[in-house]
Amino acid sequence: MKLNSKFGGLATSAAALALSAGLASAQNFVTDVTIQGSLCVGIDCSTSESFGFDTIRLKENNLRIGFNDTSSSASFPSNDWELTANDSSNGGSNRFSITDVTAGRAPFTVEAGAQANTLFVEADGDVGIKTNNPVVDVHIVEGNTPTVRLEQDGSDGFAPQVFDIAANETNFFVRDVTNGSQLPFRIFPGSGNDDAFVIRANGNVGMGTDDPRAKMHINNGGSPFAASANDDLVIQDDGPARFALVNTTKSDNADESNVWTFNGNGTLRISASNDAAEMILTNAGNMTILGTLTEGSDRNSKTGITPVDPAEILAKVEALPVSHWSYKTDAESGVSHIGPMAQDFYAAFGTGATDKGISSLDSSGVALAAIQALSQRIEELEQELDALR
Numbered sequence: 001m002k003l004n005s006k007f008g009g010l011a012t013s014a015a016a017l018a019l020s021a022g023l024a025s026a027q028n029f030v031t032d033v034t035i036q037g038s039l040c041v042g043i044d045c046s047t048s049e050s051f052g053f054d055t056i057r058l059k060e061n062n063l064r065i066g067f068n069d070t071s072s073s074a075s076f077p078s079n080d081w082e083l084t085a086n087d088s089s090n091g092g093s094n095r096f097s098i099t100d101v102t103a104g105r106a107p108f109t110v111e112a113g114a115q116a117n118t119l120f121v122e123a124d125g126d127v128g129i130k131t132n133n134p135v136v137d138v139h140i141v142e143g144n145t146p147t148v149r150l151e152q153d154g155s156d157g158f159a160p161q162v163f164d165i166a167a168n169e170t171n172f173f174v175r176d177v178t179n180g181s182q183l184p185f186r187i188f189p190g191s192g193n194d195d196a197f198v199i200r201a202n203g204n205v206g207m208g209t210d211d212p213r214a215k216m217h218i219n220n221g222g223s224p225f226a227a228s229a230n231d232d233l234v235i236q237d238d239g240p241a242r243f244a245l246v247n248t249t250k251s252d253n254a255d256e257s258n259v260w261t262f263n264g265n266g267t268l269r270i271s272a273s274n275d276a277a278e279m280i281l282t283n284a285g286n287m288t289i290l291g292t293l294t295e296g297s298d299r300n301s302k303t304g305i306t307p308v309d310p311a312e313i314l315a316k317v318e319a320l321p322v323s324h325w326s327y328k329t330d331a332e333s334g335v336s337h338i339g340p341m342a343q344d345f346y347a348a349f350g351t352g353a354t355d356k357g358i359s360s361l362d363s364s365g366v367a368l369a370a371i372q373a374l375s376q377r378i379e380e381l382e383q384e385l386d387a388l389r
Contacts, residue, residue: 066101080102144168149177215259240265284329295361313366314373316348339363 027258038051042060051057058065063085071078081100087093094112099105110118120128128134131141140146147166154160162177174185187196198206206212209219213227214234219237235241242263263269269277280288299305321344326336346355350363 058085235264284327286327286330293360295359297361308369310369310373310376313349313369314377317366317370320344320348 038049038055038057038110040046040049040051040057042058042063044059044061045057049057049059056324059204065083067081069078069080081103082099084095084097084099084106086095096110096112098108099107100107110288115130117128117132119129120132120134122128122134126134126136127138129138129140131139133139140148145166145168147164150163150165151162152158159307160178164175164177166173166175169189171189172187173183176182176184192208195206195208195210198210198212200212201207204212205216207216207218208221209217212234214231215226217225217234217236219236220241222236225234225236227234235243240263242261244262245260249259261269261271263271263277267283268279268281270279271277276290278290320340322338322340324336324338326334330336342352342358343355345358345363346352349362349366351365352359363367
């Protein structure tokens with residue numbers, strides 16, 4: 001016979017004892033009760049119970065300890081709780097739970113057969129999972145790939161999504177379980193020194209440095225670089241700093257035409273291989289290219305097209321000062337040039353974006369117009385010469 005209460009089958013101690021003793025009603029104690037020995041509660045307790053080290057034993061086929069809070073004032077908590085051992089239903093779970101009776105749910109459950117030290121809390125507050133010696137705040141021990149799963153189950157109306165954070169002898173990784181168990185983020189053991197990947201409070205990202213001076217700062221050696229506040233990407237090295245652009249869609253990935261490198265080593269070099277440089281730009285502004293320079297001059301890209309007077313252009317060319325000179329940065333090397341000053345060219349022809357430089361397209365246009373004027377003048381002179389003859 002079972003006596004049910006508000007705790008789902010809990011037989012109260014007094015009632016059980018009363019039944020076993022054949023009493024008509026439960027015993028009622030109005031004073032403190034001291035038992036100098038062990039106590040067995042439940043309809044299956046025997047008069048010759050061997051307690052071993054048990055001080056209190058519950059013994060029957062429904063084991064519950066109920067906490068019935070009778071507080072009636074709204075300002076006092078009155079939730080009812082229960083310690084539950086095993087399910088009451090046939091085929092139910094072997095488990096120990098703390099049950100919130102008022103809410104009708106069990107927030108804490110230990111299933112029978114759980115591994116030793118499945119949950120271990122040290123005196124200093126460190127929590128061990130499958131270990132009784134946690135050395136950090138949360139310490140997880142597993143024989144193969146300890147894992148933490150983050151699962152959004154869709155119960156709040158958002159799309160279900162599952163991510164795993166795990167580690168093993170191969171790598172530390174984040175696994176997108178929902179989308180084919182892809183591994184979008186991985187760190188391999190021994191993958192680098194300190195500061196392999198750093199994100200600062202200002203959003204700057206450093207690789208090889210804990211003090212990134214740009215939005216992305218890659219440091220493969222050398223002292224900190226005083227980057228400009230406007231720099232988005234900084235690549236520094238003890239030697240030439242280099243990055244490559246590789247086209248892997250071609251059949252022969254070893255083909256040098258598939259790889260372009262940018263190399264900073266006193267000069268900026270753009271190369272299609274490790275040796276040849278198709279373009280070299282010095283810090284003095286001198287640029288060398290191995291091929292031809294083609295400037296855009298498509299008729300369809302232009303507007304305000306008007307013819308010029310070749311004779312007028314020739315007259316300005318005749319008055320244009322042309323000098324022999326060297327850039328200040330080339331003074332020691334002895335490199336010299338012949339040409340007009342940009343200020344004089346701009347004053348004479350008004351072309352280009354500034355009076356500090358001359359576009360090669362403008363200078364060649366002026367030269368062509370002057371040649372046309374000279375050709376016309378030669379033709380006129382030849383006609384006069386023919387007449388004199």
